[in-house]
Amino acid sequence: AQKVTQAQTEISVVEKEDVTLDCVYETRDTTYYLFWYKQPPSGELVFLIRRNSFDEQNEISGRYSWNFQKSTSSFNFTITASQVVDSAVYFCALSPQGDNFNKFYFGSGTKLNVKP
């Protein structure tokens, strides 16, 4: 089965706090991609990062960092020193590279509220 679980439905933090959004995935495919998207109040899904299953290196981009661990099937996303503009719904997605390799499987999203 292909599945993505984002157990945190909603998180509220105060500006400048660090926050980690969890993503756990299930797949039998050995080759797959993982993604994070941000959905601000305007509604569009904004691409943040793509990771392939063979690259477990963590990545940092400014205040954003991603921790990919195949051993626990997790791809967690941390925002350091959060800002009000980070308030959005964040989606984790899985793209298995098997038969239906163009189909994305999304989690249900985590709504992040950053309060000033």
Place this chain on the structure above:
Amino acid sequence: EAGVTQFPSHSVIEKGQTVTLRCDPISGHDNLYWYRRVMGKEIKFLLHFVKESKQDESGMPNNRFLAERTGGTYSTLKVQPAELEDSGVYFCASSPGLAGEETQYFGPGTRLLVL
């Protein structure tokens, strides 16, 4: 470069009516996808076009949904007749279709409410 655009942004219709959603992908993207998010749940795949051909329509809920992509450019998704459970946000995405270019770029979605 323009992103994926969708029209309309919102639609409110009554049960039994017909609604047609439109998606314009990023210019030059051969792959076009439709997804749907029902209230608070995960975003679910509906179907995938490669140019004008349906590559995978395994996610289409039933035969009340009809998707087309004439000429391999824009796509339409028609719901006829609409039912209450069709309410949700319909997202369109596109990707170039090249190896190493698996990222899908999404539009803002169409919010459909069936009353």
